[in-house]
Amino acid sequence: MKHAACFITFEGIDGSGKSTQARRLADALRAEGYDVVLTREPGGSPGAEEIRSLVLEGDPDRWSAETEILLFTAARRDHLERTILPALAQGKVVICDRFADSTRMYQGLSRGDLRGIVDQLHALMIGREPDLTLLIDMDPALGLTRAKARQTSEERFEDFGQALQEQMRRGFLNLANEFSDRFRVIDGGRSPEEVALDVTRIALEHLA
Template identity: 50%
Template structure:
C-alpha cells in the first residue's frame, strides 16, 4: 500500500487555515484521495484534553516554556494515534497547525528557542515532519479584521494577545519558510475562497 501524504496548514491568526483546510480536503477528495482532517492542539483524545488546558483561561495562564511542553505532549499523542496510522493506511492527512506553530509562537516569539522546541519534538514525536507545509498569508490589517469577526468578544488565549505579538508571529513564520523552501509553500490567502483553494491545490500538484 502506498503511504499517504502529511500536509500542514500554517500561519498567524485570521489567515483562513480552518476554512481553507476544509475546502482543500474537499478538493482532494474529488481527485479520489482518502483524506482526513485534523488540528493542533488536538486530533486525538489525549491531545484534545490538553487543548482545553492550552486555549482556555487568562493570557498569562501558562509560561512559554509550559506551553511548549504541553504542545509537545499533545503532538506526541496526535502523531502516534492519529497521523501515522492514517498515513500507513494510505490516507492523506491535512492538519491545521503542527510543529512550525510551536517554533513560531513559543520558540521564536515566546523566547524558548528553536533548538529547544525541536529537541522536545525529537523526544515526543521522533522529529516527524510534514511532506508539505502550506503557509497562508494575508496583510496584518486584514488578518486582524478576520480574527475580530471570528472571535468577537471571546478570543482564546492566543487570539487575545496584542497586534505587536501577532505581527511578530507572522515574521517568525516567514523566517521558517525562508529557511526551508523545499517543504514550505507560501500561499497568498487574500481574495475569493475559490481562488485561495486553487492556489493550495496548485502547491500540491507535484505530490498528487
C-alpha cells in the first residue's frame, strides 16, 4: 500500500451525487494502491452516528440553528477523534462525505447569520480543515428531485425546499472562492461516469 496521508471531503447540495462519487473515488484509489477510509458526516463513529439520527430525522423545526451547530460539532469531534485522525496518523487517505463546510452552509448561513459561531466552535473544538475539498455543483431543482427520490427517513433538510437548495448552492460556490487553495468545483450535471473521471483525476493529481 502507498502511504500518503490525505483528508479529502465531498460537498454539495442535497442530491448532487456526493455519496456516489465518494464511493467511486474510494474504489479508484484502492485500485491504485492507496489505503482508504471512506466515512461520512454526520456520522463516521458510533457516537456521531447516534447524533446523526437526531439531526437528520423528524420535523424541519425540530431544532434551532444554534442547537444544530452544537450537535454537529459534537458529532464531528467524536468522528475526528475516533476515525479521521487515527487513520491519517497511519498514512491513510480519508474520504469524507461532508465535513465542516456543510455546517458553515446549512446552519451558519441558511438559518440565520451564524457563520461566526460555526467558525469559532470549529477553531475551538475541531481545528482541522480538509486537504482537498471536491464540490459537486449542480442545478438545485435537479438535486432536490434526486434527493426526494431516495425516499429515506433522513429528509429533514430536504423538507426545507428548493429555496434552501438554491441558497446553499450559492453559498458553496462562495466557499469555493473563499477557500480556493483546497476547493475544486466539479460539474455534477453530467453522467456519474463523467463526473467520476474528473474526481479521480483531481484527487490523483493532488496525491502525486
